[in-house]
Amino acid sequence: ALVFNAALVLGVGLLLTAAVTPAALKLVLGFLEALWDTMIEWVIRFIAFLARLIPQPEIKAYSMGGGAGTAPQDPSAVADLLQIPDTIRRVAAFIVSALWIVLFGVCLWRMASQIAVWLRRQLNDLDGGEVETLRGAFRQDVRRLLSRVRRRLRGWIAWLGYALGRRPMTDSLPAEAAAVRRLYRSLLAWSAAGGCPRQRHQTPHEILGRLCDWFPDARTKLALITAHYAGVRYGDRRPDAAVVKLLESTWQDVRHMRERSWIRTKKDTSRAGRDI
Incomplete structure (x- = not known):
């Protein structure tokens, strides 16, 4: 570090x-x-x-006998x-x-x-500590930095393309179904910004596998959101207000779990760097 x-x-x-x-x-x-x-x-x-x-100003003609006044x-x-x-x-x-x-x-x-x-x-x-030089460590750090920047850029580009290419909701779609689809789009945009974008050819269940590998702690919650979205998008499922509330709560739990996992990983990395 x-x-x-x-x-x-x-x-x-x-x-x-x-x-x-x-x-x-x-x-x-x-x-x-x-x-x-x-x-x-x-x-x-x-x-x-x-x-x-x-x-x-208008120029008026004056007789020779009178004074012409100041010139315009x-x-x-x-x-x-x-x-x-x-x-x-x-x-x-x-x-x-x-x-x-x-x-x-x-x-x-x-x-x-x-x-x-x-x-x-x-x-x-580092006062009083010993520093050990590792061959190739700087090269690995540079590669890791470039890889993180590339993943972040790909995530932003994927999110931007998804946001610009999505279709507007039709008026005939029920409010609950529209809420489920909107929540799933928020999940995809959030994962794309975090480095796990969805490819165009991937189905919801295929991207679910990638999401579970990317964030295994929320496997059950991600599967729940994906299942309800697939039922609304490709089936004739019509969720009610209770289901929408459950999915919104699940989505908030996923985000909080990710934030806590990121903070815990950062602390572990910092502690490991001090122990070296």
Whole structure:
């Protein structure tokens, strides 16, 4: 567990070091500056467009003897008055760039400080302990990490495909039957997110075998939910409110059992790591 956590931290640190370079920061700042200039230009154009909508003053003819008064003002002068000076634009661009740099620096500092605190805590736990190097342990930890990430991504993709591809309920379906089918879909989405997705060609009883292998402690409860769903989906079974309530309670028990099993496994792994 310690080697796995250290490898994960080192990998994240290397990725951040490779990504945060002066060229990347310069590129980001250049993009922000260009975006700010574009926004200012569009604002100026919009203000100039509004200024052109102001009706022009009527020019009247006067006799030679009378005073003609002041000359009418050029309409373009109004747009010139509404334009933002270059000095203000530069100051605003500098303030925005400085704000982004400060926010980015704060994020990096927070991440680095948290990683440093975690490493310091791990090193303090090893005071007086003996560390034994195992050949190939780092490679196995990396493979295990990639495998977990791949399973998690496959579960998310399967859940997303199942959620987008499911058909809406028809109005003729009874409320109890719709509740059973909705509960079973929640079970499949939950198992897919946990790393046990259902394939398209698998029947409910086939996926039940995989679910029991994935979570053997809830074998009986999973079989109960699957049996009622198969009866509603492929048979003429019409459950009542009591059956729906029983299935909802069973579904909640399965989730709680899984959470307790995950917490117990995590504690056992942590205890085994300290005993090594």
